[in-house]
Amino acid sequence: xxxxxxxxxxxxxxxxxxxxxxxxxxxxxxxxxxxxxxxxxxxxxxxxxxxxxxxxxxxxxxxxxxxxxxxxxxxxxxxxxxxxxxxxxxxxxxxxxxxxxxxxxxxxxxxxxxxxxxxxxxxxxxxxxxxxxxxxxxxxxxxxxxxxxxxxxxxxxxxxxxxxxxxxxxxxxxxxxxxxxxxxxxxxxxxxxxxxxxxxxxxxxxxxxxxxxxxxxxxxxxxxxxxxxxxxxxxxxxxxxxxxxxxxxxxxxxxxxxxxxxxxxxxxxxxxxxxxxxxxxxxxxxxxxxxxxxxxxxxxxxxxxxxxxxxxxxxxxxxxxxxxxxxxxxxxxxxxxxxxxxxxxxxxxxxxxxxxxxxxxxxxxxxxxxxxxxxxxxxxxxxxxxxxxxxxxxxxxxxxxxxxxxxxxxxxxxxxxxxxxxxxxxxxxxxxxxxxxxxxxxxxxxxxxxxxxxxxxxxxxxxxxxxxxxxxxxxxxxxxxxxxxxxxxxxxxxxxxxxxxxxxxxxxxxxxxxxxxxxxxxxxxxxxxxxxxxxxxxxxxxxxxxxxxxxxxxxxxxxxxxxxxxxxxxxxxxxxxxxxxxxxxxxxxxxxxxxxxxxxxxxxxxxxxxxxxxxxxxxxxxxxxxxxxxxxxxxxxxxxxxxxxxxxxxxxxxxxxxxxxxxxxxxxxxxxxxxxxxxxxxxxxx
Numbered sequence: 135x136x137x138x139x140x141x142x143x144x145x146x147x148x149x150x151x152x153x154x155x156x157x158x159x160x161x162x163x164x165x166x167x168x169x170x171x172x173x174x175x176x177x178x179x180x181x182x183x184x185x186x187x188x189x190x191x192x193x194x195x196x197x198x199x200x201x202x203x204x205x206x207x208x209x210x211x212x213x214x215x216x217x218x219x220x221x222x223x224x225x226x227x228x229x230x231x232x233x234x235x236x237x238x239x240x241x242x243x244x245x246x247x248x249x250x251x252x253x254x255x256x257x258x259x260x261x262x263x264x265x266x267x268x269x270x271x272x273x274x275x276x277x278x279x280x281x282x283x284x285x286x287x288x289x290x291x292x293x294x295x296x297x298x299x300x301x302x303x304x305x306x307x308x309x310x311x312x313x314x315x316x317x318x319x320x321x322x323x324x325x326x327x328x329x330x331x332x333x334x335x336x337x338x339x340x341x342x343x344x345x346x347x348x349x350x351x352x353x354x355x356x357x358x359x360x361x362x363x364x365x366x367x368x369x370x371x372x373x374x375x376x377x378x379x380x381x382x383x384x385x386x387x388x389x390x391x392x393x394x395x396x397x398x399x400x401x402x403x404x405x406x407x408x409x410x411x412x413x414x415x416x417x418x419x420x421x422x423x424x425x426x427x428x429x430x431x432x433x434x435x436x437x438x439x440x441x442x443x444x445x446x447x448x449x450x451x452x453x454x455x456x457x458x459x460x461x462x463x464x465x466x467x468x469x470x471x472x473x474x475x476x477x478x479x480x481x482x483x484x485x486x487x488x489x490x491x492x493x494x495x496x497x498x499x500x501x502x503x504x505x506x507x508x509x510x511x512x513x514x515x516x517x518x519x520x521x522x523x524x525x526x527x528x529x530x531x532x533x534x535x536x537x538x539x540x541x542x543x544x545x546x547x548x549x550x551x552x553x554x555x556x557x558x559x560x561x562x563x564x565x566x567x568x569x570x571x572x573x574x575x576x577x578x579x580x581x582x583x584x585x586x587x588x589x590x591x592x593x594x595x596x597x598x599x600x601x602x603x604x605x606x607x608x609x610x611x612x613x614x615x616x617x618x619x620x621x622x623x624x625x626x627x628x629x630x631x632x633x634x635x636x637x638x639x640x641x642x643x644x645x646x647x648x649x650x651x652x653x654x655x656x657x658x659x660x661x662x663x664x665x666x667x668x669x670x671x672x673x674x675x676x677x678x679x680x681x682x683x684x685x686x687x688x689x690x691x692x693x694x695x696x697x698x699x700x701x702x703x704x705x706x707x708x709x710x711x712x713x714x715x716x717x718x719x720x721x722x723x724x725x726x727x728x729x730x731x732x733x734x735x736x737x738x739x740x741x742x743x744x745x746x747x748x749x750x751x752x753x754x755x756x757x758x759x760x761x762x763x764x765x766x767x768x769x770x771x772x773x774x775x776x777x778x779x780x781x782x783x784x785x786x787x788x789x790x791x792x793x794x795x796x797x798x799x800x801x802x803x804x805x806x807x808x809x810x811x812x813x814x815x816x817x818x819x820x
Contacts, residue, residue, distance in 0.1 A: 143313055143326045146173040147810065153307055155300075158729045162294035173811055175308050177774040179339055180288030184298075186256045186273070187286050192228040194646075195259045197265055202256040204277070204282055205231060207247045212240050219269075222247050232267040233274075240643075246274050254280050272299060309337060318804035323791075330810035348780055357776040360812050364773070364803060367814040368570030369792050375423045375571070380549045383416040383448040383524060389476055390443045397436070402579040403693060405437050407552045411575050412441045415551060416448075416525075422551035425569045427559065428577035429746035430710025431584060433463065434555050437577070438527050439472050441553065446478055446505045450524020451550075453693040459484045460663050461529065466687060473506075483518075506572045511644035527553045557747035560705065561754045563778040578747070587709055587719040589741045591697070594724050600693065601642055605671070608643075612690040612717060613666065614673045617708055619699040635695065636675040646672040687715035697723035698733035705740055754779055 135556040150172055151161040161170075169175055186202045188271060195201055202389060204226065211221040219768040220243055222233040233244060233255065257271035273283045290301055311754070312333050317324060323331075325578050328351045338352040347353065390409075394401060401409075408426060414420035428434040442452045454469075468483040472481060479505045481495045498504040502521035507513060526546050546552060554572070565574060565814045580586075592600065604614055616639065618632040648662045650673040674689075692712040697705060705723070713719015723737055778785065792800075799805075 141406065144313070146171070146176070149306075150171055150175070151525065153304060155303060155307075160296065160300075160643055164291050166293045167291070169579055172308055174335055175305055178290060178305075179775075180290050182289040184287045184289055189254075189280070189284055192226050192231055195231075195263050197259050197266075199255065200258050200272075202273075203231070204252060204254055204280075206252045207249050210244070212243075218640060224253075230265060230267055232262070233271060234262075234267050234268060234269045238270075250682065252277055254283050256283050264559075272297075279532055305340065308341060312336060312504070315807075316804075318530075318808055319778050327355075327358070327787075329358070331357075332359065348777060353775070354781065354784065356583055357781045358784045358788065359808060360773055360776045360780065361784050362791065363805075363808045363812040363814055364567060365570055365785070365788050366792055366800070367809055368566075370800070371571035372423075376420050378421050378548050379419050380421050380448065382419050382552075382553075383445055383450065384449040385416075385444040387413075389447050389473075390440045391441055392476070393440060393472055395799070399581055399583050402433065402577070402581060403581040404577045405433055408575045408577055410439055411573075412437070412553065413444060414642070415573070416441070416444060421548070422525075422553065422573070423571070424552070424573040424575055425554045425556060426575045426577070427556050427565075429559055429580070429744075430557050430707060431580060431714055432557075432577040433581050434557070434577060435468065435529075436472075438529075438553065438555060439469060439758050442469075442506060442525065442527070443473070443476075443526040445551075448524065450522050451499070451502065451504065452506045452525045452527070453521050453523065454527045454529065455512055455513050456508070456510060456529045458487060458660070460511055460667070462509050465529070469508060470507060478506060479504050480506045480508065483507055483512060485510060523547060523550050525551045525553065529555045557710070559703070559750040561751045561778070564754070564783050566776060566785055566789060567773070574819055576747075580744075583716070585713060585718050586744055587692075587713045587721050589709065589721045589723065591723040591725060591737050591741065593709075594695075594726055597724070600722060600724075604643075604691065604693075607691045608646075608672045610717075611688060613669070613671070613686065613688045613692065614691045615686075615689055615708075616673060616675045616693045618675065618693065619678060619696045631678050631695070632675055636794060639675060643673055647675065648673070649675045651677045685714050686711065688717075690717045690719050692719070692721040694721065695724045695725060697725050697731055697737065702739060703746075703750050703752075705736075706744075706746055706749045707743075709740070710746075725816070 148166050148171065149158050149161070150169060153172065156164070164170070168177065169178060184200055186200065189202050189204055192203065192205075193310065195203075205224040206226065207222060207224050208230075209223040213220070218240055220240065222234045222235070222243060224231050224247075233247070251763060254273070254275050254277060255268060255271050256273040257268040260267045260269055275283055287298070287302065288305075290296070290305070292298070293299055314331070314333055317328070317331060319327075328334070330352060332355070335352040335355040338350075339356060348357070406553065412422070412424065412426075415424060426434055426437065438454070439588065442454075454462075454465055456465055462482060462484055465478065468731065469480050481498065483492065483495050487495065494509070495504065496518060499507060500519050500521055512518075523546055560568065607614060616635060618635050620804050632649060632651050636647060640647045648666055650662050652661050654662075662671075663673070666689075667672045669688060689712050692709055694700065694705060694708055700708070707722065709719075709721040711720060723740070725733070725737070729737075743749060
């Protein structure tokens with residue numbers, strides 16, 4: 135390229151405060167809209183348009199609509215009593231209209247509305263005391279500036295402290311400074327895709343009412359840029375990781391074969407395939423950076439423990455990191471059971487580990503006595519030093535973004551392999567977006583011993599029948615989950631539905647009922663979950679804070695109230711909390727009358743399938759990207775412009791294009807600009 139694109143467009147990467155007319159106060163208002171750098175303004179697209187294009191006389195006015203008029207100022211009315219509005223009487227050849235101003239200085243109004251002069255005014259038409267009026271007009275300008283007002287003007291989502299006129303000045307200043315760049319895609323590709331230039335696409339999306347459609351060529355061009363920048367970043371990271379050489383793990387499957395032979399069940403073909411993939415990574419001289427996806431109850435944990443046994447046989451240490459203490463303890467119990475005859479020292483480290491014991495655990499880790507450490511995020515604090523860490527496993531890692539993964543990879547050292555595990559099935563385009571820097575393994579079968587969960591749906595008026603059914607379940611030593619949806623009112627989370635249901639159930643089942651919701655402190659939540667785990671409670675009423683991954687072997691009945699309020703994938707995740715033991719699991723979906731056809735469709739899909747991956751795809755189609763359970767909660771919202779549903783084809787095209795790039799093309803300056811434009815540069819630096 136003839137000129138460094140980043141230097142040429144450096145303007146875009148400066149703070150908004152460098153713009154003319156933007157001071158500290160205004161920059162803080164913009165920050166509330168997550169607009170800090172000038173390029174952030176480019177992605178705040180208009181959501182609608184105001185038509186000020188037609189200049190009309192007063193006879194054509196309609197109350198409540200926005201009009202642009204040409205009028206003459208004939209009289210001022212500036213009352214001397216405080217809090218009364220200023221009024222300017224104006225006219226055209228047809229009649230009179232009042233311009234009414236609250237909190238405006240007299241001098242300012244005389245300046246913008248000179249007596250006996252014609253002006254152009256635009257605003258919403260009101261009517262008071264038999265006369266049209268405009269209160270605080272949006273635009274007042276001289277006749278020669280008519281073209282500035284007489285337009286179809288974009289409407290932006292704005293925050294307090296910024297009006298349309300002010301924001302328009304800011305965005306127009308930015309758009310007028312955009313440079314004509316030589317394109318980063320070749321001419322033939324742009325022709326095939328029907329893409330316009332980057333500059334034209336930006337201008338059109340901001341200015342043209344017809345191109346607000348996310349499937350317009352202009353919008354698709356910008357969406358493709360974002361997808362391409364994201365997937366290219368993932369590809370670069372993947373190559374970086376693959377360029378790091380490590381010591382190969384050497385093992386003969388001695389411990390793992392014994393473990394597999396002692397299991398009270400046969401591994402599925404899917405589990406065996408994944409174990410082979412992981413073993414190939416471990417024995418390679420390239421670092422493993424793999425995500426293991428498996429539906430709820432598909433047997434990911436045993437696969438991870440088999441991998442651990444091989445790494446320990448290679449004389450390396452291993453670490454399992456779980457999101458909660460209760461899940462860490464469960465992994466600790468299972469690991470001790472699996473490794474009990476193999477003389478392997480296993481320790482548990484959480485935020486609650488007492489100081490004396492903690493010091494001993496840290497010493498044993500440094501001295502290579504502890505071969506497997508299980509814990510929460512405390513495992514990766516600076517003070518903790520491993521002697522020879524060879525494998526990190528992170529369970530339920532959807533809270534980890536790309537940056538955290540890269541930092542974790544650094545923490546482990548060059549000889550350390552990384553395996554992430556997730557029970558949240560994710561649609562294919564989202565897998566590309568989230569895990570494009572990793573190898574992906576999937577367990578697609580359920581263990582043969584596990585019975586499929588029976589899913590039923592019942593109208594809420596039959597709730598008394600369900601109470602009778604619960605009594606029989608409890609008699610058969612089964613425990614019950616009762617889930618209520620979270621209600622959101624005035625942005626304050628309200629747990630009323632769960633509390634109300636808890637009070638009603640407690641009257642029937644006395645002291646054998648527990649309640650957990652997001653308003654409880656973590657310690658209180660863990661205490662109640664432990665009571666339930668240890669069978670001190672028969673029924674647990676909760677909002678959707680039941681920890682994914684925790685096994686409650688005696689919990690075999692799941693009741694989901696107001697089931698139509700949940701997404702498909704979320705219902706499937708909740709359903710997977712029961713039937714984890716040998717007994718039959720049952721899930722009852724309670725719903726109110728008059729369900730929409732869409733809600734009926736969701737319930738039908740859930741009743742007919744227990745395939746989490748299929749359900750995730752359906753959920754994304756029905757509810758849309760950004761609403762998928764596990765993404766909003768974890769703050770993972772990768773795309774400002776692109777939509778993985780509507781632009782699914784662009785993901786596939788970007789993937790193909792990136793795989794065909796030469797090394798020289800991939801690292802060329804034109805793509806560096808694109809990566810910086812979409813704030814991906816920081817990820818590559820890590």
